[in-house]
Amino acid sequence: MAPSPIKFGILGCAGIARKVSRAIMLSPNSTLHAVGSRSIEKAAKFAKENGFPESARVYGSYDAVLDDPEVDAVYVPLPTSLHAEWAIRAARAGKHILLEKPVALNVEELDRILDECESNGVQIMDGTMWMHHPRTAKMKGFLSDPSLFGELKSVHSSFTFRGSKDFLVNDIRVKPELDGFGALGDTGWYCIRSILWAADFELPKSVLALPTTILNSGGVILACTASLHWQDGKSATFHCSFLVNMTMDSTAIGTNGTLHSNDFVVPLDENKASFYTSQKSGFFEPGSKPNEHIVTTELPQETLMVSEFSRLVGCIKSDGAQPDKMWPILSRKTQLVLDAVKVSIDRGHQIVEVAA
Amino acid sequence: MAPSPIKFGILGCAGIARKVSRAIMLSPNSTLHAVGSRSIEKAAKFAKENGFPESARVYGSYDAVLDDPEVDAVYVPLPTSLHAEWAIRAARAGKHILLEKPVALNVEELDRILDECESNGVQIMDGTMWMHHPRTAKMKGFLSDPSLFGELKSVHSSFTFRGSKDFLVNDIRVKPELDGFGALGDTGWYCIRSILWAADFELPKSVLALPTTILNSGGVILACTASLHWQDGKSATFHCSFLVNMTMDSTAIGTNGTLHSNDFVVPLDENKASFYTSQKSGFFEPGSKPNEHIVTTELPQETLMVSEFSRLVGCIKSDGAQPDKMWPILSRKTQLVLDAVKVSIDRGHQIVEVAA
Structure with a gap:
């Protein structure tokens, strides 16, 4: 008998919840069970x-969702x-918790969340959808x-969009009272994640806003804009903004090759995503022109995220498995770098060591 | 009667001189008249x-080229x-002087060159070929x-290639005794130029390596890697290297649009060059996907550079025109930023004001 789908409760009615609600419905191993808001209407x-x-x-409160014994995950x-x-x-x-990014106001707060998840044996995963696209x-x-590709030496990542007048107000x-990070936490989160991902999640030793x-x-x-610096000489820069036209660029440069994506956060086509590579390229040499690689997916990346999360929850619920440790580790490393960049800004753009 | 072609003398036999010699031959208004090296063989x-x-x-010396009365330009x-x-x-x-980049060891040296050019009524232009491609x-x-495009807010430019073991030695x-700038002067020159070009050659107020x-x-x-900062909040970053796979990326982000080129320095096809634009793009909105624009040219960009230089020299020679002032101004602005980045490196990566 197939395991029953994971029953989701949604806490709040944020814009992004529309997309993830659709993903929960599209995902074969999950179902929408409840939504709670401060207003039941x-x-x-x-x-x-x-x-x-x-x-x-x-439900007219978030608490009511948590009190519902049928809810598996929020x-x-x-x-x-x-x-x-x-x-x-x-x-x-x-x-179990699928948590939007930025996951917390700082890593200390995140550690309190992660401790509670561990104590209670629940899975946590952050909402970084592109991690789940088969292109990745x-x-x-x-x-x-x-x-x-050779050895990674440099990454540049840029995620920007132009907020409307209404958005910016x-x-x-x-x-400030709702979100301490602004564009850094919203679009910068993805840039930092893409840089760490390219660096096999090795933390930089320092950052500089x-x-x-x-x-x-x-x-x-x-x-x-900020830069990240590793002990071995690798470096990265990223740019995030609410003030300019949309870009979602990421370029990783190695000793032998280059990887480029121009829509790494949200593929411009839900079912088909491209990336570009070049290898050992020189001026006018064969191989200079980047090769386009197309990766198709039947389900959009946010649905694949929900499916993977639900699969892990299903393993815990049905098979007595332990929560997966990888996803919270990736959240924590991203948060550590985010925090360090914020500290660098707060200190007037000084170099800040990244705590391990 | 068509004016006679401008007669070029080449000082030295550097690798890049092969490409420019070909360009002088291909350009309809110039001809190869002489080459001088320290060895006549x-x-x-x-x-x-x-x-x-x-x-x-x-000729067996550079002096002999300068002594040849038939030589119009070097x-x-x-x-x-x-x-x-x-x-x-x-x-x-x-x-008249077509001068490879970086044009000088510092702006003071360049000013001595420019003063002599002005005193002697000769044209000077630097060898930044891509400026002359019709794509530009x-x-x-x-x-x-x-x-x-709206208002320019941000530029990122990257020109890297991997030098062979022989190159790096x-x-x-x-x-150090031949070139004070290394990758900064060689590939960084183009990055800086592309940033200044995008900023309508408004100088940044400061830079930071x-x-x-x-x-x-x-x-x-x-x-x-360095960043450039303008009074009005515009900023730019660039990355130059002799140590990694080739990239020639430049991305300018405005309030309404984005411009991207992946081969801005030397188009991967001599007769056809692309660039990519997007405007007012959002997630899954029409216009999100970058538009490719293809610009064809019968003559490669280095030939167009020689043609433009020769045209200016021809106007001076035949029509008594004054040397064009724009090209030396662009060289000088690029050198000013280059110098400031070098000073920032020498001072242990401090912010350095750009002298006007």
Whole structure:
């Protein structure tokens, strides 16, 4: 008998929850069971607008979702400042947690969340969707081949979009009391993750925010650029912004090859994603022109993320498996670098060591 | 009657002189008249191997080229440390000067060259070939359109190639006594130029070399990354290296659009060059996918450079025109930024103001 699908409860009705709700419905091993909001009307409206099944429950509080014994897992798209409180309460209620990024206001807060998850035997995974696209594994194959790519030396990653006037005034991500990181936590999170991913998640020894950070009147980061430095001489730069046209570029340069993607965060086509490689290229030599590689997927990356999370939860629930340790480790390393960049900005763009 | 072609003398037999010799032959308004080397045998071999006309003269010194009254213009591909001496001597001999980059060891030296050019009424232009490709003008058209591109906010440029073992030991560009800048002067020059070009040659107020510079045992830069910062909040980063696979990427991000080229320095196809634009792009919105623009040219960019230089020289020679002022201004601005980045490296990666 196939295991029953993982029943999700959604905490809050953030914009991103629409996309993930669809993913939970599309994923074969999960189902939408409940949504909770501070207002039950809002929850009901959200459930209706997003095609929740008739059987789904709507609650007028987040607590009610956690109190529902049928809920296996929660998806937490709340403002970052509320992550620690609700992730910890979810863990204590024995709910597995799919947590939006940035996962916490700082690594100390994240460690409290992770401790609770471990104590309560629940799975946690952050919402970095592109990690689950099959393109990512294909790109890793290229990076891991010494003859094709060689040794990684440099990465540049850029994720920017232009927030509307309304976004720049009213969005959760520009409010100092709701989100401490702004563009750094929202788009910079993906840049940092892509750099760490290319570096096999080896932490840099230090980071430096460049003296070009743009803050809003509340001190929230609207745009910044930073560099990461490793002991062995590897380096990386990234640029994140709410103020300019959309870019989602990532380029990793090795001694033998180059990997480039121009939509690494969200492929511009849901079912088909490209990346570009070149190897041992010189001027006018064969191989100079980048090769395009196309990777198809039946399910969009956010659905694959939900499927993988649900698979892990299913193993715990049905087979008594232990929670997977890799995903929280990747969240924590990303948060460590994020924190260090924020400290560098707060200290007037000084070099900051990355805590291990 | 069509004006007679501009007669070029080449000072030295550097590798790049092969490419420019071919360009002088291909350009309809120029001709190869002479080549001088410290050894007449080397000059003769160079002339033969590069298809110089039968009538071309070979000389056993650079002086002899300058003494030849028929020489209109010289191409100077000598090591950077020799530029000031030979460019000044050429100017005093009334020869127009096509000068390889980096143009000088510092802006003070360049100013001495430019003063001599001005005093002697000779044209000077540096060897930044891509400036003359018709793609460059097309890209500028995109950047200059407020509705398509908007306001420039950020540029990232990367020009890297992997020098062979022999290159890293023996090339002029890694010898401290011959070239003070290494990868910064060689590939970084193009990055800096592309950034200034995108910024309409507005100088940044400051630069910062990131703490990731790699020097050889003689103190020559093998790889570095730097950022440029403007008064209005614009910023740019660039990465140059002799140690990794080839990249020639440049991305300019504006409030409304993005411009990208993956071979901005030397198009991978001599007669056809691409660039990519996107405008007002969002997630899954029409316009998200970059548009490829293809620009064809009958003559390769180095030939177009020689043609433009020769056209200017022809106007001076035949019509009594004054030397064009734009090209030396662009050389000087590029050198100013180059100097500031070098100072930042020498000062242990401190922020350095750019002298105006």
